[in-house]
Amino acid sequence: MQWMAFLIFSSLAILSGIGVVALPNPIYVIVALLSALICIAGIFFVSGAELVGALQLLIYAVAITVFYVFVLTAVPWEKALKKESHYKVEGLISFPFIVGLYLEIILVFIAGVTVSPQGQIKELVTKFGNTEVIGAILFSKYFLAFELVSLVLLVGMIGAVLIGRKEDQVYD
Amino acid sequence: MISLEAYLVVSIILFGLGIFGMIVRRNLVTVLMSMELALNAVNILFIGADVHLNLANGQVFALFIIALAAAEAAVGLGIIIAIFRLRKVDSTDEITDMRG
Amino acid sequence: MESVIVILSPLIAFLIIAFFGRKIGDLASAIICILGGALSFLFSTFISYQVLSSQNPIHIKLYNFLPLQNFTISFGLYFDTLSAITTTVVTFVSTLIFIYSVGYMHNLFGQWTYKFYAYLSLFLFAMLLILLSDNLLGIFFGWEGVGLASYLLIGYFHETKKAANASLEAFTLNRVGDWLFIFGIIYCFYLFGSIDLLDIFKGVNDVNKNLLGVAALLLFGGAVGKSGQLPLHTWLPNAMAGPTPVSALLHAATMVAAGVYLVARVYPVFDNAPESLKVVALVGGITALFAALSATAQTDIKKIIAFSTMSQLGLMYLALGIGDQVGAMFHLTTHAFFKALLFLAAGSVIHAFGHHVHDIFEVGNLKKYMPITYGMFMVGALALAGVFPLSGFWSKDRIIGSVYDVSFGFGVLASVVSLLTAYYIFREAFVMFHGKERHKDKAHESEGVMVVPMVVLAIMAVGSGFFEGWYSGLFGAHKEIHLNIAVMSVVIALVGIGIAYLVYVRGLVEPERAYESLKTLHTTFKEQFFTEKLYHKILANGYMLYSNLIYAAFEKQFIDKIVESTYRLSNGIGDFVKFLHTGKINHYMWTAYLGIAIFLIILIVMGG
Amino acid sequence: MEHLLSVAIFLPLLSALFVGIVRNEKFTKLLSIATASVVFIITLYLFLNFDWNIKDFQFVSKYTWIPQLGISYHIGVDGMALSLLLLTSFMFLVAFIWSLKIEDRPNLYYALFLGLFTACMGVFSALDFFLFYLFWEGMLIPMYFIIGFWGHDRKVYAANKFFVYTFFGSLFLLLGVASIIVYGYLVSGQISFDYMFHKNLSYPFWLQTLAFFLFGIGFAVKIPMWPVHTWLPDAHVEAPTAGSVILAAVLLKMGTYGFVRYSLPLFPEASKEYVYIIFVLSLIAIIYTAMMAIAQTHIKRLIAYSSISHMGLVTLGTFASNPDALNGAIFMMIGHGISSAALFMAAGFIYDRIHSYHMDDLGGLAKYIPNLAIFFMIAGLTSIGFPGLAGFVGEFLILLGTFKGFPVWAFIAGTGMILSAAYFLYMYKRVMFEEETISDYRREKWKKLKDIEKHHWVSFVLVTIASLLLGLYPFPFVKIMEQTAKYVLGG
């Protein structure tokens, strides 16, 4: 069952990913990206990472996609359609390398992955629930990092405003 | 339990697609979107590793990545808008003032 | 002390003239120069007297020059019979020629002529260094010193291309000799562990004969260069571009004879390496013949005498080579007198025409206008030809006698040379002083200051031969005169003179017609068997051509190009890279991705 | 007494600072000459107080500097270094006097020269690799600007070529230094840049080989040896006169000094093993470069090539592994310094007056500027090794010493005597003689030529006196180097 769900989500995600890369119209690309993100969130849910999955849906699927849509309206996307949406030559040249990357990853597999499971999160999760456990880690060990995340988001916001704002509104 | 290899394969395929998208896309916004895809692909691997290792640190990291992707997208889109304002261009072959 | 004055007085004269010559004027410089020479002569006479009377060489250490690992080179003066007498002769002749030069250079006074006297003093100093040094390096100092003086004096009229070229040639060819000489010194140093003459004389018997022969030949190389012997001879005729007193002093009486003196000085070395002596004899003999033949075809007043000098020096080397050291030295002495006399007389002729006449066929019948000069020249010529009882007879006869003792072949050669000598010198004499008047300008007899030295030299040229016995006695090498050879020599000389007389005074054969009919031969002789052409055209020009070629083709186009091309290559690669950098963000990604892919391959190939 | 050497090294730098601060032309010139004189007197004083029987370095001062890297401020001199210091201070004095009349940015000019002065003094007295390299490279910048600012038409090209070429060499030198320091560290567990420390180590042959070639590249470029010599003619041609003087008289000596100070004592076996490489290059330098010299029509280029030729003889003597030859090589460095300096001064004077270095534009000058002709001749004679002048003693000792072990090489090298005479006199003839070949226009123009002025006189006379002194009484100068030779050759 788990496998089935995983396979479905992952193949959908990959399909959507191909859509992100291949579709010409930016609007369709957003839709494809959204679909890919949702599928990835599905993978998260399948794997028992509910919190991350939920946040993925919330932040990514909603917030960021809205961003993109917003920008695409600001930057008239019809203009983009008048041109080729892809660099064909570059695509052709780089495709073998991408495939090469995949093959190499597979080769690495053949060489062998040895990972020794060692944690006891499962037990904790069953005791307290996923979100609590994550929260506990986040606010103990990764407290500082979490603060940094907030700072990153703040800075990102400031930056977006600073750079993106209309310049003639600022006095000289 | 889904094996780590499966997560890895999906993750790497999506990562590769994202990178490929960054190489072939012409529109600035779509380039940025491909970047999002690549970033998010890695999350799968973290989750897989978590599952496999029986730990939760990867999920924390995945959260960081999501937040970071948001911030980066914000800044990136801000820059795209600024470029569009200044030049009315939106594709990568038009922002090649600096070369050589 | 006296002995130091001998060598210092010309040096002091040189310094005074060099520093103050411009202030005190040319005449004063000349006088200082003469004083320097005279003082030197006086003291050297005194020293010679001391040495000869006491039979003890005087050896004075001056100062330590150079420390080597196991030996310290120090400079010193060494007066023995050989050096003392030669010094006296040299200073004597030099002083006379200095005096003569006052008259000769008189018309150039006011044009920095004090330089001339500075050079002359320098020359005398260097010459005395050769004669008196107690070690080989000191001799080498003098050796190069006279080379420099000769360079400066030949190039005295440096405004002319001819003099400039001649001086360059002289110095360069001398340097070839010096190159061999200095290795001779070095070789001696390693053979004997010392370069002091006395140490060398002491050690000659203890060293390997073959190695000694090499050392001897290297030293002889220096002598060859200095004496203008084959094959380093072409500079000597060309050196006549200098003022005549210079030719007389350097290129007849003293400097060129330094080579002979050197061989005589280190004669023990040669003596113990008999093979080397054969080379000396051979070189001397061939040069003697070669130069005599060349002289017969020359028409330049001074060049004939120059070739004669070369020939006579060859004879001296021949004498050294067959073992008659004393004969050679005695001939050197007499030769100094009569050859200087000849040059001064020739200079007198040139001076009479305001330094413009150089060809013997430009003048004629001068005996009418310049009787004293004529007389002097005749005395010199007779002495050179070896007519009894002039000095040339005694010295030359002694050599020819010795040569016949050793080898009949060389003897014949010497006789032939004598014949030719008599012929060419009298050819010059007769053409210049007899025959038709070919000159246009008015000739006049030279003034007293020039005549007096000539007369003194003439007296010496006539009389010095009678001291042969005394001279030989000093060295303990007395030699009986072979009457038959003496008679034969005189006859040969007279035959030579006769031929010249018949051709150039009697006009028995029209010279021009003779030249026409013997054109090839004549040209060959005149061109010194084409050796000069060979050296100038092929060796020197070839060297220049080759140098220019290598410079243009290899140095500039290859070595330097490599250096420059590195810069061009850098720029070229830079341009190419610039072309790759398109400015498209996709390309940036692509490059980065390419890198990742390649590095992954490396990673997998290398393994963990 | 103890710090006298340090004073001599750093006094010029101090003066340079003063020059930069005060910026008064007269003060600059006066201060520079005073500095050079003081330094010269100090070195002379050291020279006179030097005990030539002691094998060790003298006037040593040593202070810890960078303990982490084992670097110390360690200076001291032996006979060779002291002679070269004497030469350096003397040459700078001469160059300063010579440049008295300079009008273009004199403050900067003297400041750069003073900086160069310190670097040169430092190179010859440093006993610590780091310190040595500091001075070695330190001389690059002032010289670069001296050529670049006061050079002639192609000054930029020449300056860059000089800089990059020398830098090329010195980086290899640096690599060599690094390798021996590291070896010392691995062997003794103690990192030390000290010369004496490394002198007492003995390196394995492979390291000697490596370091010998790395050091060799560095020194060979500086000397310069064939075939890395092409920067020198260009640098000389374009440099101002005083720059050429210092370049030829002092800077080139650093290379051979390096060979004697570092290559020979530190890598004795490699020096013996690869001696023939050096010999072949030296002989090529002697003969080939002499041929290049005679092919020149540019006076300075000719003199530059003659420098290379003479330095070939020096390298020959250096590696002949014979004390006499080594003494000769050191002596020849000094002799060549004096002669080439004088030659460049003469050439520079001709350029000042006639604005051309080309022999085709010159001729018959002996008639118009006779005093220069005299000094030019003396300089040339020194250069071609005329006995009684400074050039000969070195040449003689080198030939003498080399002859012992390598007679044929020495014999061939001796042809340099002939060739050098040929090219110098050929040049002299074309510049000074043959007045009859020049055009009437020039004759008229040159009648008004001014002969050498007072400061030229002083410079020339100083150089001539030095040349005569060294040529006629070399005894103390050779004696003082005797221990060096023994020390270097391990005797």
Next chain:
Amino acid sequence: MDFTLILPEIILFIGILLIFFLDLFLEEKSFKFNVFIGGLVPIAALISLFFISYPSTTLYNMVYVDGLNLLGKGVIYIISSIVIFSLYDYFEKKRSAFGELPYLVLTSTLGLSLLLSSNNLGMIFMSLELSSITIYILVGMLRRDYLSKEGAFKYLIMGSLATATFVLGTAFYYASTGTMFIKEYLQGNSLFMLSMFFLLSALALKISAVPFHMWTPDVYESAPTPIVSYLATVPKIVLYFLLAKLVFIFSYTKAWLVLVSVIALASMFYANFAAYAQTSFQRIWGYSSIAHAGYFLLALTVAKKDLINALLFYVIVYSFATVGVFTVMAALEKREGFTHHLLDYRGLYKDNPGMAVLLALFLFAFIGIPPMALFVGKLGILMGLVQSNLIPLAIAFVIASIISAGYYLKVIVYMFLEEGERKFTPAKASAGESIAILVSALAVILLGIFPNIVLSFLKW
């Protein structure tokens, strides 16, 4: 919980907030004041460093402090401070006097400062990204300047590639070791190798090594010059400190040596050649920094303490020299119509001797002439390479250095030996710029003569 260990970061953070609110409440006129305060904050942080007792760890081992990273912090505070001091005049002249500037720079410094102290890849990632995003913004901060935006975008995209590869590497690291702490892990494991590889790629991109370098010249050309002086130095110092840590866990893999040396060699030679064809002085510096990345990476080929020490010293002095150069350039750029085209530098010595001399000083330092400090760095790396038996690399280093001399000299030639055609008004350095230039010049010379000032801190 010992918060004194992150005292400097706290000070920075407080400073950031302070300026943030100052900027909000004060008028535009307060820009200079803001900058002044901003410049003081790192100094305060620097002083606070002396109150930290080390070595010790805190916050669940997420933050650790030892002598080495205190040194790194000290240096980045100094550089941040002088960069902030130097930037006000430039931005005012460019009419981009954003009050946000000082605290953005401080934010980046804060991130990097934490990066120095952290041992955990999660922390490292977040702090690195904090600084990166801030720098993307700073690059695009020139008002009405299209190029600045283009540069920012290119940097952002390339930077996000670095982010992606970094997280991929972290994921592999995590998957193979089960922890995000950097520590020795000697089980040969293909996932671990991949993590090494991707982390290396990401960091190589950040330090602009070939083939991840393409953004560098563009960003250097387009970004505001004081910001270039920041982004060319502070992140690099920190990243090399990080790499110095990573080299000890990764270098036992066989591929590490090969990979790093290939990247290093490619960087050195590619950049040094590419710089020859450049006509813009800024781009030359871009390539110069790529080449230096190559030099630095050479020192990371093997885990040798001496080599790492040499590297860190070199990076520090390199940073001072770079700050000096870019500050001089900023001072020059303030003039009307100055474009950093090499032709604009002609005759600089005539117009502005002081600037030209200082610039030449830095240029010679870059060439590697003693007594400038970069020479000591070069020497150290050479010695380390020789010590590690990597003589071919050492020779390559030497050759690359020689090649690099050519284009540095070209600039010197333009400045000193050629006459300018265009005339500019004389450049005036503001007080802040003067401080920056003097501090960096002093550092370059003083550390060259007395490198022990820094070396004595490099003890582990």
